Amino acid sequence: MVVKIDDSKCIGCAGCVSVCPVMALTLVENKISCDAKCISCGTCVKVCPARALRL
Amino acid sequence: MDFDAIVIGAGPAGSAFAGRAAKGGMRVAVIEKKKDLGTPVRCGEGIGGHWFESLGLKIESGVGYAIEGAAVYAPDGRELVVKNDETTGFVVERKIFDKQLAIAAARKGAHFYPKTMATGLVKEAGRIAGVSVQRDGEAFEMRAPLVVSAEGMEAKIAREAGFNCQANLYDVDSCYEYEMAGIAGCHRLIELYFGNKIAPRGYVWVFPKGDDVANVGIGVGGSMGADPKRLLDDFIAKNPRFKKAEPIEVKGGVISVGAPIDSFVKDGFMVVGTAAHQVDPIHGGGIALAIEAGEMAGDAALAAFEKQDYSARTLKKYEDDWRAAEGQKLSKRLKLRKVIEQLNDDDFNHIFKEIGDSDMLKVLDSDFKPVVAKILLKRPSLLKVLMSLV
């Protein structure tokens, strides 16, 4: 599973990266990507200040 | 490519370390994944006045706006103005400030590699021997006996090295911020607005950067389930001062407001700045703490370089120095945060009514006892909540 990212809302702050327990998220040049390590725990969804993530 | 130390991250912590270590003769590489240092800004950009002397920081004109104090507002609007060496200071332009720190480090001989991302640790016979990196579609290794994580909140390489840098929801604030122009009534005071409806377990801030320009932001507790952007938009819409104000930039981020991580060093590895959660738990400020930690770590690295011994035992000088300088103060601040988060709006209004500006100064100096006594006299029901402070 991976989280769905709405790039039109994301502000590239990397907050989601800092809370992900399995380091599934990566920020490169203001763009977030999520890899297959994601365990759908929802932590990043809760912390995102721009509400850019969904499970 | 061989170096004496590789620093991951060219924020304030990384550049401060690099400057110190390079000046002392180490070959230092700073790798930064962004192509543009200092952007996007994830910060209110405020730095307390006392730091400028203790760290020898200089603010060139155009890079910072001088602040003379703080105005703090209770949920019912009551105002307290506090002026001390912590509430005076500057609101800086971090895009320039961060770059100037990097320029200063480069002048001292540090090598910079922008647009270069650390992707993992390189080990040799179980020991740290460098980092693997990616740049321009190429993957390669950079080697050094010492790796320094100045990665900020992401801290992925530090976590790979075994440090507990993963942030938890309870101990972070989730923040959204606009830089706005055309605001009425900015007075060289930073403004902080408290209230559970305004910002659950957090506050709204207005940090002026000019006579009518300011960072207007909000931080809410990560575990509160609140939507910071919506709350901030509400605050701005309801306040007539912003009627003519235009947002000219969007900023934001997630910042640690918990305890520092339990150890900052291992054999061949150091963690400095916000990666080590060296952040003030009350206001989420971490720029100056990052510079201070970077310099202390740089000094410890130089001692290790002299001896050619990068063991945790030698590097620990940095951790001891940092904890002696900041450990106690920040742990008192964390206690205060945990008390404040239990207060409801009524409690807040009451406390603001009872205490004066001088009491607020005492609280900021972690001299809680007299203030707690004063509050309890009128509101004994807060005994349980406030007891942990005395």
Ligand SMILES: Cc1cc2nc3c(=O)[nH]c(=O)nc-3n(C[C@H](O)[C@H](O)[C@H](O)COP(=O)(O)OP(=O)(O)OC[C@H]3O[C@@H](n4cnc5c(N)ncnc54)[C@H](O)[C@@H]3O)c2cc1C
């Ligand atoms: C909304 C908000 C408001 C804030 N307001 C204030 C304030 O008013 N005053 C204050 O003092 N502090 C404030 N802070 C905190 C402050 O921004 C940080 O404490 C400060 O930036 C920490 O500096 P640093 O050098 O440790 O890390 P950072 O400045 O975060 O730098 C880390 C760098 O490492 C890079 N990096 C990370 N991983 C890699 C990798 N794998 N490879 C290469 N490069 C990498 C990043 O791209 C980044 O440039 C605020 C924070 C937030 C989120």
Ligand code: SF4
């Ligand atoms: S926390 Fe949200 S806004 Fe910040 S980088 Fe992640 S998805 Fe983007």
Ligand code: SF4
């Ligand atoms: S849902 Fe959990 S595991 Fe998946 S990316 Fe978000 S924080 Fe990581």
